[in-house]
Amino acid sequence: MLLVVILAAVICGVGIAMGQPRETRLKLLGALLGAVIGLNILLPQENPLRIATGGSAAPWLLLTGFILVILVYRWMLNSLRSRAEPVPQTPPASGTFSDSELKRYARHIVLREVGGAGQKALKNAKVLVVGAGGLGAPVLQYLAAAGVGTIGVIDDDTVENANLQRQVIHKDKSIGMPKVFSAQAEMEAQNPFVTVRPYHRRLDADTAESLIRDYDLVLDGTDNFETRYLVNRACVAAGIPLISGALSQWEGQLSIFDPAKDAPCYQCIFPQAPAAHLAPSCAEAGVIGPLPGVIGAMMASEAIKLITGAGAPLRGQMFIYDALYGENRVIGVSKRADCPICGTPSDAE
Numbered sequence: 001m002l003l004v005v006i007l008a009a010v011i012c013g014v015g016i017a018m019g020q021p022r023e024t025r026l027k028l029l030g031a032l033l034g035a036v037i038g039l040n041i042l043l044p045q046e047n048p049l050r051i052a053t054g055g056s057a058a059p060w061l062l063l064t065g066f067i068l069v070i071l072v073y074r075w076m077l078n079s080l081r082s083r084a085e086p087v088p089q090t091p092p093a094s095g096t097f098s099d100s101e102l103k104r105y106a107r108h109i110v111l112r113e114v115g116g117a118g119q120k121a122l123k124n125a126k127v128l129v130v131g132a133g134g135l136g137a138p139v140l141q142y143l144a145a146a147g148v149g150t151i152g153v154i155d156d157d158t159v160e161n162a163n164l165q166r167q168v169i170h171k172d173k174s175i176g177m178p179k180v181f182s183a184q185a186e187m188e189a190q191n192p193f194v195t196v197r198p199y200h201r202r203l204d205a206d207t208a209e210s211l212i213r214d215y216d217l218v219l220d221g222t223d224n225f226e227t228r229y230l231v232n233r234a235c236v237a238a239g240i241p242l243i244s245g246a247l248s249q250w251e252g253q254l255s256i257f258d259p260a261k262d263a264p265c266y267q268c269i270f271p272q273a274p275a276a277h278l279a280p281s282c283a284e285a286g287v288i289g290p291l292p293g294v295i296g297a298m299m300a301s302e303a304i305k306l307i308t309g310a311g312a313p314l315r316g317q318m319f320i321y322d323a324l325y326g327e328n329r330v331i332g333v334s335k336r337a338d339c340p341i342c343g344t345p346s347d348a349e
Contacts, residue, residue: 037061096120101193105147111310118308119147125307126150128215130203130231132179133157134287135221135245137169138296139303144187144194146304151187152215154199155179166289203227208234217306219243219299221292223281225273232257232266236342242266243302245295249285250324252295255333256302256315259342263315264335268342291323 040057097105097119108114108122125148129136132155143151159167159174159182167179174182180198187196203211212218212234220231220242228244235242236259244266245254257266273279298319305311314330321328337343 037064096123098193101147104191104193108146113310114304114308118310121307121309122147122304123149125217126152126215127303127307128152128154128212128218129221130218130227131155131221131223132167132169132183133163133221133223134166134247134282134292135296135299136179136183136219137167138293139219139221139300140183140187141169141190142297142300143303144191144196146300147191148194148303148307150195150197150215152197152199152211153180153183154201154203154211156200156202162283166287166292168293203230205230209237212240213238215240217241217243217303219245219303221245221296221299223247225270225279228266228270229273233341236265241306243299243306245299247282247287247291247295248279250288250291251320251322252291253318253320254295254299254302254314255318256306256313258315259335261315262335264333265339265342268336268339269318269333271336271339288323291321294321294323 037057040054045055102109105119108119109116111118127143127148127150129139129143129151132140132153136153136155140151140153155178157179159170159177159179161172161175163170163179164172164175169186170179170182171186174185178198178200180200184196184198187194199211208230212231218231218235218240220228222228222231232242232244235257239260241256241258241261242265243254243256245252255269257264257268259265302313305313316333317330318333319328319330335342
């Protein structure tokens with residue numbers, strides 16, 4: 001057995017001195033072990049060479065088994081480690097994102113449903129948000145954080161003290177400032193890689209359609225029916241999806257209105273505005289502070305899904321959330337053939 005130890009030491013020493021790779025030395029040691037086992041099996045028991053190499057194949061077979069166990073264990077460990085490590089994702093086309101942007105959006109890029117292509121789509125997207133109040137605040141924050149390349153925001157209002165209970169994009173120092181500029185400052189501070197287009201004016205019939213046609217998607221978070229119907233008409237005319245949300249006290253709702261994809265428009269579901277006493281404003285009826293954040297964040301999620309093609313957007317469905325009792329439900333909604341906005345004469349006949 002001493003002879004085998006000496007030969008193994010010689011193989012290792014000479015191999016190291018000659019600069020042989022570790023794999024080569026291990027192969028030579030394996031060949032030596034195989035030769036020793038062969039000698040102890042094939043040669044007679046009294047043969048001097050067999051006696052010099054241990055006299056029995058049993059210890060060498062045990063050593064071989066032990067080595068194989070170690071090798072199998074190491075292989076399994078490496079396999080598990082490779083599964084645990086993040087799988088490298090294909091980044092967007094070279095030059096599209098800076099290193100800082102790739103790190104910023106890494107959690108999106110590793111998502112199978114988004115990936116590099118989806119993040120590139122977000123960067124190239126142009127989204128218009130109507131209203132920078134309760135719903136607009138979280139929508140704008142999350143769209144900017146997600147890396148939507150161009151975000152337009154239109155609102156003619158200024159920040160008031162009473163807004164700050166729920167419109168979290170605005171700060172106390174912004175009281176008296178136009179909401180669109182207050183929101184712009186916060187969005188650009190959060191993500192300098194997005195372009196914000198503020199429109200400090202009221203959306204009107206003369207400019208609505210031309211403005212909306214410059215965007216790929218519209219999110220409406222306004223609190224009056226006149227603007228909601230106006231936005232809906234302009235989106236239908238332009239063939240652009242509309243994500244609409246609404247709030248009242250403890251309850252919120254949202255849906256995607258997209259007649260171009262066989263979903264209803266807003267007026268299909270709400271043919272006419274309810275009487276004022278049936279739909280009081282937040283100022284009149286009140287609203288729990290976090291509720292706009294819940295619905296607004298969901299609106300932003302639906303926008304990201306539409307832009308990236310991920311999942312199943314809320315087309316033909318309306319999500320309703322009751323914060324007071326922690327309940328939610330989804331109801332189906334459908335187009336009306338006689339809708340004056342998205343219906344056609346052939347549908348109505």
